[in-house]
Amino acid sequence: MVASARTTTPSTPFDLGAYLDRIGWKGAARQPDADTLRGVQLAHLRAIPFENLDALGGRAPSLDLADLTAKLVHGRRRGGYCYEHNTLYAAALEALGVRVTRLTARVVVGADRFEDRPRTHMALLAELPGDPRPYLADVGFGAVGSLLEPVPLTADTEFHDAGRRHRLVHAPRRGPLETWVLQAHLAGDWRAQYAFTLEPFEPSDYEVINWHIATNPRSPFARRPYVQRLTPDAHLLLDGDRVTVTRADGTATERKLTDETEARRVLAEEFGIDVPEGTTLLG
Structure with missing residues (x-):
């Protein structure tokens, strides 16, 4: 007999006001429309960094909504990775009246x-009242090719989302469900970011995937720090001992960190993150 994974259910009502205050979204009306969807996603990405420090410290982060609110909303000096970000984002969208389907994707970079x-990877499909087009929404893809705003689920159409260029295409089908691929325009070429189908996934599914990614010794998230922060002007990435700053025009600079002290200082000052006690960054 195989033990079942612990399921995740919200333990407290979602505090939409605290979330919107955390991300600094100042929209005039909390309506489930395309403008709100775009504004909330971009604000979330600029306010809450992507980081894997719990996994690096040997801990699978909790996906319970109360724990996520404490860490990402009230904590202020922490971030999370895709399951944390998109679980929180999904709860916010649902509180705004958006219908959300939780998806999983293959990272194919x-x-x-x-x-x-x-x-x-966890991604979301968002459906707005009165809008026949569903949207791919995602605040948890830790890469320079990530979506800054949701895009309609439409194939072979280029979208400009807050300065980035994306499109969705179909991959050859190997089963009954259509395979979609998110592509980003980087360095003059279209590059696949992740592939997904529209099969809905449940919180219990993410509990299993989250535990695997956080604790498997072969997982890159369990072996080195991977942190990103988005500003209006640049994308900052810490990958292992290297910091890369990619500007809006695509130009990038890279530098190597020398030791643990410098890595902690950079995370605190440039990424706005306090390293959890007992976590070694450059071991």
């Missing part, structure tokens, strides 16, 4: 075959 990559 640099992959020769999509099938070689497991489904380890």
